[in-house]
Amino acid sequence: MKITFKLYATLQGHLPANAVNNAVEVDIEPQATLHQVIDSFRVPRKDAHLVLVNGTYFGFDDRDDAGVLKEGDVLAVWPPVAGG
C-alpha cells in the first residue's frame, strides 16, 4: 500500500535523497502503525512531536494503532515547532 511520507524542519535530514518538496512515496504493510513508518526513517519517536495524517493530528498513544493508514494517505511529521 502506497502513502506519502513527509518530514519537515530539523527532521528533513532523515529523508532519502529522492525526496521532493520534503515528501517521498513509500510502500507500507496495510496494517503498519504510524510509529512503524516513522521508525523506518530512523526518526526518534521523541522528536516526532507533530504527527498528522491528512492534516489531522494523532497523539503519541494513537500512533501504535494498526489500520489507521489507507492507500494514498499523507503522513507528515514535525519536531516541536512554533512561530507566529
Next chain:
Amino acid sequence: MAWTRQLLRVNLTDGTCIAEPVNMEWARQYLGQRGLATRYIVDEVDPKCDALSPENKMIMATGPLTGTMASTGGRYSVITKSPLTGAIACSNSGGFFGAEMKSAGWDMVIFEGKAASPVYLSIENEKAELRPADDLWGKSCWETDEILHNKHQDPQLRIAVVGRSAEQGCLYSSVINDLHRAAGRSGVGTVMASKNLKAVTIRGTRGVTNIEDPAKFMETVNAGKKVLAENAVTGEGLPALGTQVLMNVINEVGAMPTRNMRESQFEGAHKISGEAMLEPRKSDGKPNLTRNGGCFACTIACGRISTIDREHFSVKEKPQYWGNSGGLEYEAAWALGSDTGIDDLDALTYVNFICNEDGMDPISFGATVAAAMELFEEGVINTSHTDGVELKFGNAQALCWAVEQSAIGTGFGADLNLGSRKLCQKYGRPELSMTVKGQEFPAYDPRGIQGMGLTYATSNRGACHLRSYTVSSEILGVPEKTDPLATEGKAGLVKAFQDATAAVDSAGLCVFTTFAWTLDDIAPQIDAACEGDWSPERLVEVGERIWQLERDFNLKAGISGAEDTLPDRLLKDAAKSGPAKGMVAGLDKMLPEYYELRGWTADGQITAETRSKFGLPG
C-alpha cells in the same frame, strides 16, 4: 525597581521636552509598556478623537525588564489610537531601540500635539531636543537612518523612523527601528508622521542599574535562559527555521488563508516556506537565508537575514537590494504569498524589503493587495485603475509594482494605502474585505483553527494573532494539545492567552519566550527586578486589567460588541479542503461564553461589577 521612574513628555506643538515622574501607582497596576502606556492614553486622549489629529497622542514605552539581561528583554511598544481601526493600538518591536531608550534613563516618551514643520527627536541620556527634519522628509526609512547616523557621527545611535508611506497617509504604516524591526501593526507609524515627527534617535549609556535584588535577578535570569536553550522550539527550531517553519504546518492542517481567504490551502506553500529558504539557488548556489539574527539580549534569535537572487526580475537593475537585509517571517510570507497566490520566494523577499524600507505593515499590505486582486478578478476594478497592470492572483510582477506604488503613495498605491476595509468600501464591495474592526487578518484561517476565530473577533486592536496565540495549543501542542476544530473550551483558552500575553507585553519581554516559558518562569524575573511581590497570579490579574482597560477605551471610542465578529466569508462559506472541509468559523458557539467569562453583558459592555473589580477609571 527596574523602572527608571522617569518619562519624557514631548510637546511637538510647543517644541518642548520635559521630564516628569512616572505614576508608580499605575505601574503597580499595569506593570509597564503596553499596560502602563495604555493607562496614560486612557487618561489623556479622548477615545473619540481623530487618530490623525494633534489631539491624539503617541507613546513609545518600555517594560521593566527592557534593557536588562533577561532573555529577549529589549522590547518596546508604540501605543496610540489607531487610524486604521479607530481602536486602541499597541505595536510591539524588538531590535535595540527599546533597550537604548531604557539605558538613556526613560521608561517612556509621550508625544503630543503636532510640529509646524518636520522634526526629529534627539535623545542622549537626560538631554532631549527636537531638531529640524525638513531634509529628511520625503526620504525612506533606510535613507533617513543613514543620514542621521552620519549627522550624529555615532554608529551606536539607535533610530526609529517612519517612511514615505506614512508621510503619504498610508493607514497601516509602521514605525521602523534598527532598519528592519517594526512596531508593525495598526498604523502607529501613520500617527507619528501625522505629527510631523520623522524620527527618534537615542543614545543611552547609563544601563539599567536599579535592579531590586541583583543576585536573585541573575539567578532567575540564568534559570530562564537555561529553559529556553533546552527547549526544542526556542533552542533549536526557531533559530534554524524562524517563524517560517509554520508555512508547511499550517498548510497541512488546512488553515492557510489563500487568495483573499477564498481557500484554506495553498498549492505553492512549500516554495515559500522556511525549508525553501534553506535551499541553494540555481543561479549562484546560495540559499535565500544567510543567517539568523537576534534582538537585544535575546537567546532565541529567530530573525531572518536574507538575500535576493541578483538575477531575479525584481532586483536585476537594482544593486542596492543585492545585500543582506531583513528576510521573510511567516506572517509576511503568508500575506505577500499565499493570500495573493504568489509562490515566488525572491519576489516576496523583495516586497518584504520594500515594506521595511518605507515602513508598511506587510500583513495589512499583502492582505489589501489580495482584496484588490479579488476586486480585479471580479471586474470591479480594471487596468484603467492599475496603470495597465494585470492585478491578478499569482502575478508576482504585479505585486512588486504594487509595493513600489504603495511605498510612495502614488497612483493605485494611494488606494492600496487605505487598507482592505476602506478599499473595498470605496469600490462598493465591503464583503470582500477580510478584516475585523478594520484590521487585516493574520495567517490562520479560523475555519480550521476555531479558537483563532474568537481571538480575531475579540482582539482589542482588530484582527491579530498576537493577542491570543491559541495556535500554540490547537495546532502545535504547546503547552498542551487541543482540538483545532472544536469550539468547546475555546472561550476559556482565548481568555487565558489574552491575559497572559498582555502581561508579557507589559514586561519588556518577547512573547516568543512563552513557547518555552510559563508565567512561573517569568514572574520570578520580574519579582527580582521590581519592587513589590510579583507572582504568576498577580501577572494574570494585571493582564486581565489591561484587557479590560483596552476594551473600555474601544467602547468609549464607539466600537461596540457588534463589531466582535468576522466577515461572512468565514461565518457562512465552508472551508473547501483539509480537515476543516465543510466547516465555518463557529463564533456564535464561543462568544457568549467568552463575554460571560470576561464579566461583560450579553452585548459586550463591561458591567459595573467588573469595572469595580479591576478598578477601571471612570
